[in-house]
Amino acid sequence: MTGTCIELKNLEFQWPGATRPLLSIPQFNVQQGERVLLRGASGSGKSTLLSLIAGIHAPAKNQLHVLEHDMGKLSQRQRDKLRANEIGYIFQQFNLLPYLTAVANVSLAAKFSPARRRRVNEISPHHSEHAKELLLQLGLDKGDLSRPAHQLSVGQQQRVAAARALFGSPALIIADEPTSALDADHRDNFIQVLFNACQQHNTTLLFVTHDGSLAHHFERSIELNEINQATLGHI
Amino acid sequence: MIRLALASLLNRKASAWLTILAIAVSTLLLLGVERVRHQTQENFANTISGTDLIVGARTGNTQLLLSSVFHIGALSNTLSWQSYQHLQGLRGVAWHIPIALGDSFGEFPVVATSTDFFEYFRYADRQALIFAQGDSFDDAQTAVLGAEVAKRRQLKLGDKFTISHGSGGISFSDHDAHPFKVSGILERTGTPVDQAVYIPLSGLGQVHGESVRDTTHENEHAHDHEHTHEHSHEPPVYTFSAVLLGLSSRPLALRMQRDINTYQGEPLTAIMPGMALTELWRTLNLFEKALLAVSTLVVATGLLGMLTALLSSLRERRREMAVLRAVGAGPVTIFGLLVSEALILAMVGVGIGIGMLYLIIGVGGDALLANTGILLRATPLTTTEWSFLAAIILAALILSFIPAWRAYRNALADGLTIRV
Structure with a gap:
């Protein structure tokens, strides 16, 4: 599968009330199926860029396309829908609803997305069965599948979060520092597991971190500072 | 969601x-x-039906209604046998039920009345009282129980019990010498009738005649004055708490109420139950x-x-x-x-x-x-x-x-x- 997954062209973004733009990116593309590491120090506008791509906040028109949708033209509701259907999001930590089981947390991804439900149905009519498969694939033990999320270790929680992001095969997974709460062993292991799963589902992965040492895992690694002229101009 | x-x-x-x-x-x-x-x-509305007037000694409308029908509170004044005779003689009176209160059986009030009570008293939608077992009074020593009394005290036909003076609870003057025998038990009505014991007036007279020398009864029998009896026999009791009247025609009630309220022999109060109830609701x-x-x-x-x-x-x-x-x-x-x-x-x-x-x-x-x-x-x-x-x-x-x-x-x- 080819095509552009994320396409930034002359993206300018500034928070209301700010004196100068936080983001000013002439060009940045991510192809479908690509696995890209985006590195940036904290405060470099990483989170803002991610919230634009994920459709939480809206850019101006014709500046950002995600899966061929001009994010500047979509309404809040349409962006929420696009995110529900096509974007899996993994947080740094606290990804899960603590009162739901691991399996229920994973199937939550399909709750707000008819498209994901449809795609899961093609694989298996029983959503929880498919959620279990994904969890096992990501290295969770059978015994942990039906435990409430708050009883799981941080490493296990991140795997559940990855499984949720993958559930229903969205086109894009955004991982916002998913390994920063993990120690080195778990970190490499988690990245490996995530890679395999993305490859298997042909999912694009945008992996954001401040930790440059992870770059060797990725086929492509980008420094946010290098593409963001707002920061360059400032320096 | x-x-x-x-x-x-x-x-x-x-x-x-x-x-x-x-x-x-x-x-x-x-x-x-x-x-x-x-x-x-x-x-409350279901408790009494068909009674056109309730007559008692001069007192408040609500008080008369509550004590005579609902057995709530006590009447401090009584009306005399003479007045009762007078009421019976009024034109248009179809039936009359005398009521004498003041005694109790445990927590249940004792109502001394005549057999007319079982015949004429109506509740709810003009329903008559029905005997579940037994029948009305045979003689002065028999009693009829409300359904609840019989159930709570586990009394059966033929059982004997004694009543005590004063309303409710512990009394220091029990009428132990005059036991009453259960002659009948009424069907449940869902009204205060279930909660009362009914004895004949003559029964009450005997009980109190026995204790007439008791000082506690002096007040009650104080106006035991010398009246001329129209009847040859002695009245079973000298005073009543209230009399329920049924009239041959309903519209008579208003005029009769006025007549009774201005009766010269003794200060009396007559109330129409429906109106007294309305008045009570307004108060409440x-x-x-x-x-x-x-x-x-x-x-x-x-x-x-x-x-x-x-x-x-x-x-x-x-x-x-x-x-x-x-x-x-x-x-x-x-x-x-x-x-x-x-x-x-x-x-x-x-x-x-x-x-x-x-x-x-x-x-x-x-x-x-x-x-x-x-x-x-x-x-x-x-x-x-x-x-x-x-x-x-x-x-x-x-x-x-x-x-x-x-x-x-x-x-x-x-x-x-x-x-x-």
Whole structure:
């Protein structure tokens, strides 16, 4: 599968009330199926860029396309829908609803997305069965599948979060520092597991971190500072 | 979304249950007050039917009504045998039931009357009294029991019991020397009739004739004055508490009431039961309104408790909201989630409140009846009660917009940033 997954062209973004733009990116593309590491120090506008791509906040028109949708033209509701259907999001930590089981947390991804439900149905009519498969694939033990999320270790929680992001095969997974709460062993292991799963589902992965040492895992690694002229101009 | 709201509530079990409990108790109170109000009115209205006038010594209308028919409170004045004779002789009087009160059998009042009582007294929708067992009085030493008395005291036909002087509870002057034999037991009526013991006037006369020298009876028999008897035989008792009159034609009542009220022989009061009841309701109206206002405020407190619980939960749930946003839940969904939670809390609370009401009526109804004389029936919810419940849930719905709006705004502002 080819095509552009994320396409930034002359993206300018500034928070209301700010004196100068936080983001000013002439060009940045991510192809479908690509696995890209985006590195940036904290405060470099990483989170803002991610919230634009994920459709939480809206850019101006014709500046950002995600899966061929001009994010500047979509309404809040349409962006929420696009995110529900096509974007899996993994947080740094606290990804899960603590009162739901691991399996229920994973199937939550399909709750707000008819498209994901449809795609899961093609694989298996029983959503929880498919959620279990994904969890096992990501290295969770059978015994942990039906435990409430708050009883799981941080490493296990991140795997559940990855499984949720993958559930229903969205086109894009955004991982916002998913390994920063993990120690080195778990970190490499988690990245490996995530890679395999993305490859298997042909999912694009945008992996954001401040930790440059992870770059060797990725086929492509980008420094946010290098593409963001707002920061360059400032320096 | 309902499932999610449920799961989230279960995660906050303690506060959710407390909120539900507060709503349940306030619902119970509101329903209880309404039910007591409604059913008491109904019971009162059902207690007497077909009696056109109640006559007693000069006293308040309400007092006469309450003591003669409902056995609530005592009449301090009595009317004389002479007056009773006079009343009987009035034109248009179809039937007359004399009533002498003042004695009791345990907590049950003893009503001395004539056999006419069983023949002419009507309750509810002009229903006559029916004997479940046995029959009316045979002689002065027999008694008829109300259904509740027979059941509670486990008395059967032919059993003997003694009554005591004074109304209710412990008395120091028991009429032990004059036991009464049960000659009949009445069918249940759901009125104060069930709660009373009926003895013939002659029986009361014998009991009190025996104790006439007792100093405690001096007052009662003080106006034992020398009257000229129209009848050849001695009257069974000299004084009565009240006389119930049935008239041959209803419109006579108004004129007769005036005639009796201006009777020269003795100061008398005649009341029409229906009008006296209306008067009583008017007196109680303010009290009822106050009760209803208090219970409405209690409901408001319960709902405000829910509002507090939901609002304070929002801060610790920002993470939860961010996760929901990440999987594609829109702000509207977040809004709906909060509203569903409030509705779940309110509905479960109201449901438990209803359950508690019926439980209390079922389990404690008898105790309530025995201790307060309030008869509550486990009838289905009335339209008024349903509308109260709907109002509670509607109020909960409207109140929930506050935390829901807060959460909506938070969801928009926070986005995927997790603020802990």
